[in-house]
Amino acid sequence: MKIRPFDPADTDAVIELWRVAGLVRPWNDPRKDIERKLTVQPELFLVGETDGAVIAAAMVGYDGHRGWVNYLAVSPGARGLDYGRRMMEEAERLLVELGCPKVNLQIRSDNAEVRAFYEHLGYTEDAAVSYGKRLIAD
Numbered sequence: 001m002k003i004r005p006f007d008p009a010d011t012d013a014v015i016e017l018w019r020v021a022g023l024v025r026p027w028n029d030p031r032k033d034i035e036r037k038l039t040v041q042p043e044l045f046l047v048g049e050t051d052g053a054v055i056a057a058a059m060v061g062y063d064g065h066r067g068w069v070n071y072l073a074v075s076p077g078a079r080g081l082d083y084g085r086r087m088m089e090e091a092e093r094l095l096v097e098l099g100c101p102k103v104n105l106q107i108r109s110d111n112a113e114v115r116a117f118y119e120h121l122g123y124t125e126d127a128a129v130s131y132g133k134r135l136i137a138d
Contacts, residue, residue, distance in 0.1 A: 001055065001083050003090045006045035008038070013054035014047065021073035029138035033059075033071070044094060048074075048083055056083045060091040067095035067103035088121055106130055 006014065015030045024030055037045050037059050048056030058072040069091050074084045095103055104126070107114050 001048045001050050001078075001081075001086060003046055003048050003056075003087065005043050006034075006038075006047050006057070010047050010054055010057075014057045017054060017057055017073050017075055018071060020076060023071055023073055027134070027138060032138050037061075044091075046087060046090060048087055050078070056087050058087050058091055060094060062095055062098045062100045067091075067098075067100040069103060069105045072105070084117060085121060 011031070011034055014034065015024070018024050018030055034045075041061055044060035044062070046056075046058045046060060047054050055075040055078045056073065059070040061068045061070070069088065072084065072087060072091075074087070092103060105118070105123070107118065
């Protein structure tokens with residue numbers, strides 16, 4: 001798998017990847033999320049491809065205090081091949097280059113498979129509660 005920055009031509013493939021991975025929700029328009037990401041640190045929007053096909057993606061960001069990884073997905077047919085681990089390693093490498101001391105991510109509480117994936121990579125559950133407030137409706 002080759003990891004590279006997102007290109008706008010990847011949009012449909014990335015949205016389909018997120019859809020089959022179960023990441024798309026009615027309250028988050030993935031096209032708008034992509035448009036927004038392309039205005040802030042677009043070089044941290046990563047895709048993984050094999051044979052020209054997008055099989056992995058992740059939105060990475062750094063706000064000067066913490067790094068974040070959102071929308072990490074690997075095609076169901078490519079899971080178990082270390083692609084998710086490689087995407088996270090690249091995200092972490094890029095964040096370290098920016099001087100980022102800690103990375104955070106959010107996992108839906110009922111997603112045991114994904115929790116196990118991140119725990120295997122050394123992530124632990126923080127003693128924090130995630131709050132959110134929508135400022136712009138999708």
